Amino acid sequence: MRETTSELTIRAAGRSDRLAVCTLLQQAWHSAGGARWDQLDELGSRCTALLAQRNALTVAFCLFDLRTAPAAGLSAVAVADREQVGEAWRELWWAAERYLAGCGVQSVHYIGDAPWLLEILEQHGFRQANTVVVYEKMQDGAIPAGHAGVRVRPARSEERDGIVAIDAACFAPLWHYPRPMLEALLKPTTRLSVAELDRRIVGYQLSAQEGTEGQVIRLAVAPEWQRQGIASRLLADTLATFHRGRVRRVSLNTQADNLAAQKLYERFGFQRTGEELPVLEKAMAPEG
Ligand SMILES: CC(C)(COP(=O)(O)OP(=O)(O)OC[C@H]1O[C@@H](n2cnc3c(N)ncnc32)[C@H](O)[C@@H]1OP(=O)(O)O)[C@@H](O)C(=O)NCCC(=O)NCCS
Incomplete structure (x- = not known):
């Protein structure tokens, strides 16, 4: 062109x-x-x-x-x-x-x-379609334990397609993490783990630690397994890992209209920082 x-x-x-x-x-x-x-x-x-x-x-x-x-x-x-x-x-x-x-x-x-x-x-x-809101939590206080039957463990490389499928089922296209994007985020400072229930992968989390700062980059539970304490189990495990790594502050973000995620984070003691990023969107005219 x-x-x-x-x-x-x-x-x-x-x-x-x-x-x-x-x-x-x-x-x-x-x-x-x-x-x-x-x-x-x-x-x-x-x-x-x-x-x-x-x-x-x-x-x-x-x-x-x-x-x-x-x-x-x-x-x-x-x-x-x-x-x-x-x-x-x-x-x-x-x-x-x-x-x-x-x-x-x-x-x-x-x-x-x-x-x-x-x-x-x-x-x-372009018009504003959403807002990204930022949350943070200092590493203190009791946290919910989540589903006791769920095992959280590091993801294996052969499980990445399954993780990407859960991600695609959980988020609108705008927020998808296709495999190349997911893999670009895997570094020595990041941790990708899965929630396993009855030998099935039902959710995953991706988080990162830089010094004493932790960030939950991604958290998703397959739609058919939601509301059973699986995200809570994943988040509890992530926070425990951060605690062992001497993380003092954990941040994450979500969309202003994602009330499920906000309720979950607030149950874990996360609070809004006030930082917000607008999401602008424009639909393309069909070709021809
Ligand atoms: C947000 C999400 C991760 C929650 O997963 P989950 O396994 O269903 O969460 P839990 O069962 O551990 O829920 C814990 C608490 O969070 C709150 N919560 C979770 N889902 C909720 C919903 N749909 N509506 C209202 N509150 C909800 C509740 O307080 C719930 O406790 P309760 O069930 O005792 O009332 C899941 O809905 C999901 O994957 N959504 C799509 C992806 C996403 O938005 N990820 C996070 C934002 S980046």
């Missing part, structure tokens, strides 16, 4: 553009989102970035994560300081809409709070 409008050339980025993308992301004042290397490594396949170039210089880009297709995430945007932000975005988005529709994308979302980007996205038809 190559679109040329008013001296700006718009083209899809390849892996060789990773440095230009990262440099712009770090240096531009109008920069939002944090493209991770795993996303940039997926450029051209499961992630796509469109670049705006002026005289062969990259002056703006937008990066979309397609791993959750047909929902796509706008992961990062940056516009060089000398450029007109509104104009650069208009041209990028004009090309992006057609490109994404051609990839079968049905909706695009942005989770973040960069005011300049929120304003521009709203001008281009």
